[in-house]
Amino acid sequence: MSDPNLTRETVIPQREAVQSAEYAPLKLHVPEPAVRPGGTPDFSNIRIPRAGQVDRPAIDVDAEAIRDLAFSVIRVLNRDGEAVGPWAGALSDTELLEGLRHMMILRAFDARMQTAQRQGKTSFYMQHMGEEAVSCAFRKALRPGDMNFPTYRQAGLLIAGGYSLVEMACQIYSNTHDPLKGRQLPVMYSSREHGFFSISGNLATQYIQAVGWAMASAIKNDTKIAVGWIGDGATAESDFHAALVFASTYRAPVVLNIVNNQWAISTFQGIARGGSGTFAARGLGFGIPALRVDGNDYLAVHAVAKWACERARRNLGPTLIEHVTYRVGAHSTSDDPAGYRPKTESEAWPLGDPVIRLKNHLIVRGAWSEERHKQTEAEILDTVIAAQKEAEGYGTLHSEQRPSARDMFEGVFAEMPPHLRRQRQEAGV
Amino acid sequence: MTRRTMIEAIRDAMDVMMSRDSDVVVFGEDVGYFGGVFRASQGLQAKYGKSRCFDTPISELGIVGVAVGMAAYGLKPCVEIQFADYMYPAYDQIVSEAARLRYRSNGQFTCPLVVRMPTGGGIFGGQTHSQSPEALFTHVCGIKTVVPSNPRDAKGLLISAIEDPDPVIFLEPKRLYNGPFDGHHDRPVTPWSKHDLGEVDDGHYAIPLGSAAIRRQGEAVTILAYGTMVHVAETAVAEVGIDAEIIDLRSLLPLDLDTIEASVKKTGRCVIVHEATLTSGFGAELCALVQTRCFYHLEAPIARVAGWDTPYPHAQEWDYFPGPARIGRALIETLEA
Numbered sequence: 001m002s003d004p005n006l007t008r009e010t011v012i013p014q015r016e017a018v019q020s021a022e023y024a025p026l027k028l029h030v031p032e033p034a035v036r037p038g039g040t041p042d043f044s045n046i047r048i049p050r051a052g053q054v055d056r057p058a059i060d061v062d063a064e065a066i067r068d069l070a071f072s073v074i075r076v077l078n079r080d081g082e083a084v085g086p087w088a089g090a091l092s093d094t095e096l097l098e099g100l101r102h103m104m105i106l107r108a109f110d111a112r113m114q115t116a117q118r119q120g121k122t123s124f125y126m127q128h129m130g131e132e133a134v135s136c137a138f139r140k141a142l143r144p145g146d147m148n149f150p151t152y153r154q155a156g157l158l159i160a161g162g163y164s165l166v167e168m169a170c171q172i173y174s175n176t177h178d179p180l181k182g183r184q185l186p187v188m189y190s191s192r193e194h195g196f197f198s199i200s201g202n203l204a205t206q207y208i209q210a211v212g213w214a215m216a217s218a219i220k221n222d223t224k225i226a227v228g229w230i231g232d233g234a235t236a237e238s239d240f241h242a243a244l245v246f247a248s249t250y251r252a253p254v255v256l257n258i259v260n261n262q263w264a265i266s267t268f269q270g271i272a273r274g275g276s277g278t279f280a281a282r283g284l285g286f287g288i289p290a291l292r293v294d295g296n297d298y299l300a301v302h303a304v305a306k307w308a309c310e311r312a313r314r315n316l317g318p319t320l321i322e323h324v325t326y327r328v329g330a331h332s333t334s335d336d337p338a339g340y341r342p343k344t345e346s347e348a349w350p351l352g353d354p355v356i357r358l359k360n361h362l363i364v365r366g367a368w369s370e371e372r373h374k375q376t377e378a379e380i381l382d383t384v385i386a387a388q389k390e391a392e393g394y395g396t397l398h399s400e401q402r403p404s405a406r407d408m409f410e411g412v413f414a415e416m417p418p419h420l421r422r423q424r425q426e427a428g429v
Numbered sequence: 430m431t432r433r434t435m436i437e438a439i440r441d442a443m444d445v446m447m448s449r450d451s452d453v454v455v456f457g458e459d460v461g462y463f464g465g466v467f468r469a470s471q472g473l474q475a476k477y478g479k480s481r482c483f484d485t486p487i488s489e490l491g492i493v494g495v496a497v498g499m500a501a502y503g504l505k506p507c508v509e510i511q512f513a514d515y516m517y518p519a520y521d522q523i524v525s526e527a528a529r530l531r532y533r534s535n536g537q538f539t540c541p542l543v544v545r546m547p548t549g550g551g552i553f554g555g556q557t558h559s560q561s562p563e564a565l566f567t568h569v570c571g572i573k574t575v576v577p578s579n580p581r582d583a584k585g586l587l588i589s590a591i592e593d594p595d596p597v598i599f600l601e602p603k604r605l606y607n608g609p610f611d612g613h614h615d616r617p618v619t620p621w622s623k624h625d626l627g628e629v630d631d632g633h634y635a636i637p638l639g640s641a642a643i644r645r646q647g648e649a650v651t652i653l654a655y656g657t658m659v660h661v662a663e664t665a666v667a668e669v670g671i672d673a674e675i676i677d678l679r680s681l682l683p684l685d686l687d688t689i690e691a692s693v694k695k696t697g698r699c700v701i702v703h704e705a706t707l708t709s710g711f712g713a714e715l716c717a718l719v720q721t722r723c724f725y726h727l728e729a730p731i732a733r734v735a736g737w738d739t740p741y742p743h744a745q746e747w748d749y750f751p752g753p754a755r756i757g758r759a760l761i762e763t764l765e766a
Contacts, residue, residue, distance in 0.1 A: 180535045202521065205494065209497045219499075
């Protein structure tokens with residue numbers, strides 16, 4: 001049928017594949033994880049060297065000279081719970097016991113808040129199960145004034161940095177004592193005082209900001225450094241690329257962390273990684289020293305963090321670190337991993353549990369025992385419950401005690417412009 | 430007092446602020462050694478050093494992203510996006526980050542940042558060097574949007590923008606860089622040196638954001654315009670020969686609604702002019718505000734003269750541009766309604 005109203009331009013050409021004798025038809029490659037629900041977990045594709053095998057280079061090394069570190073995994077704790085190799089030996093018993101305690105607090109806090117969300121006391125929660133070592137250990141390599149630009153799964157930076165559990169819970173409950181006045185989703189903390197930049201909730205945006213903060217420190221001839229955080233999935237964002245370009249060009253005093261926990265909600269890390277061997281390898285094209293570290297090994301994370309921070313402080317420029325870890329729990333309280341991966345996958349994860357590994361190491365060192373561990377677990381639970389109770393005294397999300405509607409209009413600008421004043425008046429608050 | 434082009438006035442504002450405040454840094458594509466494609470930052474690197482005025486990679490996301498981080502640290506970045514048409518990769522950093530940082534952190538972190546960008550057409554720049562995206566910024570809560578129309582304002586407003594504790598989008602009508610544009614592209618350009626507003630005070634002075642300027646007093650009709658269109662409207666008024674009041678908004682957000690309201694209540698008629706496309710343009714917001722505030726004083730429907738809802742064309746630039754003839758027709762229709 002020909003319609004006289006149709007112009008030539010509106011006739012859509014047929015999209016037929018052109019067959020050729022010379023070439024086979026093209027096919028789109030869509031990567032798939034090794035196993036899906038119902039299958040047997042399989043991590044045989046993840047190559048894990050023995051602890052202590054990877055060299056510890058000088059901090060002024062060229063990226064080119066340590067290419068292999070972007071493809072290996074730096075590990076300190078071996079299967080017997082011993083700290084071995086060139087990256088071992090930096091932490092005392094006291095420091096390690098403190099690290100264990102931070103991870104245990106984070107885990108206990110997560111469990112309580114996860115339950116509180118299920119009880120309707122807040123809208124949303126994100127836990128760290130399996131990834132506690134990454135943020136807790138990294139924090140101990142930082143100095144006062146350094147600034148983290150975190151994502152939503154680095155609350156260990158706050159706990160190991162001495163932030164109050166009550167304030168964390170108040171933020172999660174969006175109650176009258178919420179330091180962010182109910183403006184942010186739960187877990188999107190902010191504490192300048194604790195070197196913890198406001199979490200955006202938009203992925204990757206903070207990575208390039210960390211580079212900018214570090215550049216500012218260099219411009220002002222300051223001594224502080226910045227630390228950027230990103231997940232495996234969000235490395236696909238343009239912000240990641242921009243951050244590496246700027247960090248490389250201006251040799252910014254920044255440490256750029258990629259927390260590869262294998263899963264971006266339901267999407268396995270292969271979708272973001274594509275054909276590159278590892279996420280760390282992306283740093284090499286920018287001339288940025290790139291290392292992979294066992295993210296479930298408190299000692300290894302701390303040692304690598306120290307190395308990278310020292311580089312930044314000595315004006316040697318940026319470092320890219322890929323923390324190889326595993327997200328044991330769901331992405332958030334809004335998804336169920338059973339829908340996209342085998343239920344028992346976390347048990348098969350070859351790098352184990354960070355809390356148990358550090359506990360075992362301390363026992364091997366003679367600084368800890370199963371009994372003391374149990375006792376501490378109980379003490380920590382009491383502490384966390386007390387903090388939670390105190391926070392609940394200031395209200396929970398759906399209770400009467402919440403930030404006022406008047407607060408909603410404050411803080412959009414330093415000074416409230418006339419149009420907002422009119423709107424607040426109209427709202428009658 | 431010195432006669433300056435708009436580019437010279439903008440450069441002078443940055444120069445004044447860089448000399449007064451060591452936290453002010455200037456960067457962008459071609460901004461450092463070369464001084465910017467429009468030469469706004471010419472000489473600043475030589476004067477203040479490479480760490481305060483430098484070239485960046487071609488990454489608008491990166492430019493604004495690092496500027497947000499620097500502002501959070503405590504610097505006052507004044508960055509350039511080479512053309513407003515190139516700002517889209519930076520839009521997430523502007524909208525989700527710069528604009529909300531103060532709010533979401535309850536004031537722990539702030540973002541005193543200026544993003545300068547040449548805007549508008551009239552230079553045969555085609556669809557990628559001519560856009561006027563101001564409404565994409567005024568729709569965002571947490572940022573201020575400023576559009577100067579002359580050298581004197583450009584300097585005073587840019588100084589206010591740099592001193593402002595919050596992010597400011599500073600849109601520079603590039604057709605005005607070298608002289609006031611009367612809307613007749615086939616006539617020789619009048620240089621700023623022959624215009625009163627090309628007389629720019631030396632040193633520091635600030636024009637507060639949120640104050641409009643009445644460019645022409647009149648009784649018959651109120652024209653709301655900003656940037657290039659202030660001058661085009663002046664031409665239209667002279668050609669049609671009516672007693673219009675021309676208000677140069679200067680700052681779209683915050684908006685000087687009191688000046689607008691007083692004028693429209695006096696004249697009873699309102700014509701809104703902008704170069705940006707019509708639909709959902711800033712004129713729609715102005716129209717809504719005027720009818721709410723001045724409904725019982727209005728003697729005619731509010732008219733809008735704007736760019737057509739097409740991409741900014743190349744060869745048909747002057748068919749697209751809302752020139753004096755179109756504004757004149759709208760004025761006559763509004764007076765006769």
